[in-house]
Amino acid sequence: MTGTIGASVKRREDDRLLTGRGRYLDDLDLPDALAIAFLRSPHAHAKINSIDVDEALQAPGVVAVYRGSDLMAIHKPLAPKVQHPMLKELPRYPIPCEEVHYVGEPVAVVVAENRYLAEDALELIDVDYDVLPAISSTAAALAEGAPLAHSDADSNVAVTLTQRCGDAEAALNSAPNRLSGEFRVMRGGGHSMEARAVAARFEPATGQVTVWDTTQSPHYARQQLSMIYEMAEDDIRVIAPPDVGGGFGPKAQFYGEEVVVPWVAMLLGRTVKWVEDRQENFVSAMMERGQTHRIEVGFDDDGKLLAVRDHIEHDQGAYCAGLQVPSITTSTVPGPYKIPNIHTELYACYTNMVPTSSVRGAGRPQAVFAMERMMDRIAEHLDLDPAEVRRRNLIQADEFPYRVGITFRDGSPLTYDSGDFPALLEGTLDKLDYERCKRERDQARAEGRHVGIGIAVYVEGCGLGPYEGAKLRLDNRGKILVTLAAAGQGQGYETVYAQIAAEAIGVDMDLIEVVTGDTGRIPFGQGTFASRITATAGPAVYNAGHQLRERLKDTAAHLLGCAPGDIEFDGDRATFAGDAEKSVSLQEIARVANIGKHGITLPKGIKPAIEVSSYFAPERAAYASGAHAAVVEVDPDTGGVKVLKYVIGHDCGNVINPRLVDGQVIGGFAHGIGNALYEEPVYDAEGQPQAASYLDYTLVSAAEVPRVELFHLHTPSPLNPLGAKGAGEGGTIPAPAAIANAVEDALRSIRHRGGVEDGRPDHSGKQPPGGRARHRLEGDADGARSATIQRSPRIDYAPVTPHRVATAVREAGH
Amino acid sequence: MKPGRFTYHAPRSLDAALALLAEHGDEAKVLAGGQSLVPMLNFRLAQVDHLVDINRIGPEFAGPKVTGDTVTIPALVRQRVLERSAEVAAVLPVFAAALPQVAHPQIRNRGTVCGSCAHADPAAELPTVMSVVDSTFRIASARGTREVDAADFFQFHLTTALEPDELLTEVAIRVPQPGTRMAFKEFATRRGDFALVAVAASATVDESGTVTACRIAAAGVAPTPQRLHDAEAVVIGSTVDDEAIAAAEAAASAAVDPTGDIHATAEHRRRLTAVLVRRALAEIKGDQS
Amino acid sequence: MTDNITVTVNGKQHTATADDRLTLADFLREKLRLTGTHLGCEHGVCGACTIIVDGSAVRSCLMLARQADGAELETVEGLAEGGKLNRLQQAFKDNYALQCGFCTPGFLMSVTAALREGPVRDEDEARDVLSGNICRCTGYQGLVDAVLETSKEMHS
Ligand SMILES: Cc1cc2nc3c(=O)[nH]c(=O)nc-3n(C[C@H](O)[C@H](O)[C@H](O)COP(=O)(O)OP(=O)(O)OC[C@H]3O[C@@H](n4cnc5c(N)ncnc54)[C@H](O)[C@@H]3O)c2cc1C
Ligand code: FES
């Protein structure tokens, strides 16, 4: 059977998950496993003078307590995932011995009979700290005379990276129009509903350690462990359990806890398990997003972009776990637009907060926020329709491959492989019924309501290298086993890869089983991150499927005495041209070629062992794209924002299972709504987290997420045989920009309501960044209040929380 | 996030519960619905030696009673039970208006009305409502019983008039006079969140449409529910006309002195108070704006 | 202190020891090895641990096992009928209402309790019924559709 690619097949995973038979890490039967709990720093920056564990060791049920200094064999820095020669790296130890750099950093570990007892013992550990000044924002990090986030560093700047194309400076200086803005995107977290967890068991008889880890990248974890432990790769087996409760980026990173837990299992010769609780997750799972953009655009009187310059401050957190996020940001700024002159300047700063790394969207939402907010400001400045300004600047469908002029994070020149941005934008606007929405908005304004429309368009680098692999094997039952290195966290791999394999082999999906995320089953792999798996593991499975098909046909042909070209599959049988009388079952094929007869020569022509492996290495990243359009209503009295309508246009190339892609997009969108309106892990000036529970860190529920209408375009990627691109993040990326654009648009009516109509805004082209200037209107005799009205409220932050809306309204002089 | 060690007691009568509280006093805590206490235990923000679970002290504490001119809400009345009581709604519809804004059904199925009052979160809905209805808090201990009114019961952030050995046995509410209308308005970040600011208002109108009595209270602006006496004063004697509403709005804004936090600046909370006072009074007047 | 408690779970009686401070969720997961009930926050917000106790949906992370002594509990493991997905479970599957599945048991139990109380008539009501549980994967659209579909089947 063919045609499974592209069909909305129902998920195989669901039956077990719906009946409570899922196997998440904490559900695994690990008899007599001891519980591990970490003592974590209560200070954002402090010197550790001493740690007294005597009392904890005496506590009931406690088996062991270790400090960093008790585990010197693993006291080695964890490597950043993405490096740069200029990076000033500061060592991130599994458990630091001398100085802590964020609230939540592990300082000791307790092993006890159960988690209750382990937590009891944590309270008995006495740590003597000297508290040091802390840095809790990039602004503080870069301030003159700022204290150092790490006492032994020479500055808070981790790296400065510049990307250039053309001469932005000159182009800005000569541009007929020039606008600038300052935009801040706050931190945000992954918040998979299952937090992180690691369990480990040591087999003294074989010297092997088995590690169960909720990681998105088991092979990466094994690689790191083998380096740190100085153990052979094959002595470490990292298994991502069959069910993992969401990933979203933080689980793709490698953490100190992942080093400590298996090591403790080996030290004690006992099975141990650490299940991160939500309190820990808030202060120790990596976050993302924190950036400040000072962006400047130059454009002609038609709104055509001439230059963009973006000065980006990136909050790297206490350590650099990798530069993937800020480097993705810099290359995402230009987006779908033709911009002859580009200049981005990145300052990645160390701060005393949880380290940052990718969270669904990974550096892109911030860039899109800055750029798309400016596109709206250009429209406002020229009194043009925001959609029209975008139209005039879009890369056209016949311009691919399109070289942007700067470099992507995979090291290749930023080259968009395919897409049709104009069709995407128009399709999205049509679905929204843009003209009607504008009329309704104007009507609502006339009634005194504050309704606004926001658009955001983006391009998303995805499907990154280096490679991903798959192993396909005819097993002895006559089933085909697909083994992927990649580990899933709910994306439906068991279904999707069965679809791809079925299509490539030409057999029924029922004959295919998929297993994932176990280094013991397949030697090489990279992991699930950066929306890369469909475009890398997908082709690997597809190619392997074709090879396996040839092997099956070849064997069957020998057994049936015909040519391989005559073989057709029917159910679990290979037939001679569809004739059931002349057929062999897959099991018979396995019996001959795989099982064989002990000591007996194989029948002539039969090649042994029907197993193929295939690794797919894309020549460079693929680029998905999308457009979001939102209609919102703002209540300026409360600052509340209600999303009235939302349309997503999405192009991720060819699609394997449309309903699963829709699920990825809509799920990503909910995350985007969180970033746009709700989520903020606030830190105070001392680096203390202020929103470390779900009462304060507000994840969206069904009541906050509006229904989305989806519009799909499928421009295949030429870079892989499936034509696939990534779908996991597109729902998230432009949502904060689209919502902020809509909110700012909704508040435009306030300027008119104030009684002073100042016509078009400041045309001087020299607005100070931040949009907070308030000019006195000359010749206005109308008294102070209305005279200070210069323009409508500015939305310069994400998330656009009610108090930010309220503040923007107030600062605009109302 | 596992609670620290404690001894669990499940007394079978009020007296047995009071005896345990008398014995363990400072080292004991009452466990009612557990929807505030257990999270604090799980976070180890609260540590107790003895937990006195009152859930088994008797079925007579489980349902609200409407007798004559009084509604009594005993200690084990779940928030969800009060919300759905048609009998109570007939005389005090404000509860059915406010309760759906308290958390979610899964929380209200356990959380008690008395527990919410005893917990006294400054952003909680129920204490605010209790501050505008004519409520009496009935308190018992092995030493005897006593009664306090809302103004005396709510003392500070998470602090009430309850002594460590005391139990809030019920809240008694006088059925409002004929001609009384109430409204409850809240602004919260998400559905079911604690209020950023909430306002409860009650006004009694005579035949001519003139307000003879008024109470307005706000949550989220002070360590306890704050009565807005100046706003009440401008409403009394008015017909809740636009002018009175505007004056009340201004009075409310002037009366509160909130502190800012990560969810709202002080200024935002002040503004919300004024806006919600306006909306509550408009609803009382009969406008749905 | 530790004591024996007896609970009926999905119609079957169980007696096991429970420490005074053991939460009901941990009791189910560790003592009875009913691991379908998940812990996502342990402070009452995420809803992953929602089960039905004596007919009401509650957070099992906020109840102590000792409090459930003598109670009737319903958990996700008891929903399927004769080895087949029940109507609600099937609707979840048909509407792609789950991805990683970690939140799913809590949603199923919350919605089961809500649908017993009466029909869910429109999208707003469905979102209200769902709002006490958090899902980070799906964006809720499939969940909304599953609730409406099941309600229609059940209450028509
Ligand atoms: C996710 C979530 C969201 C919530 N959202 C809201 C919300 O929006 N608004 C809101 O108001 N509340 C909210 N709550 C809190 C909820 O309403 C609680 O139920 C309530 O605050 C406490 O009631 P309880 O019966 O659960 O008390 P418990 O948690 O059992 O006890 C709370 C405190 O009161 C004491 N206490 C309880 N009963 C008595 C008594 N009879 N006599 C003496 N002392 C007593 C206890 O010792 C303890 O100190 C939320 C809770 C959760 C978990
Ligand atoms: S684990 Fe109980 S509500 Fe989250």
Ligand code: FES
């Ligand atoms: S399916 Fe993953 S959290 Fe809901």
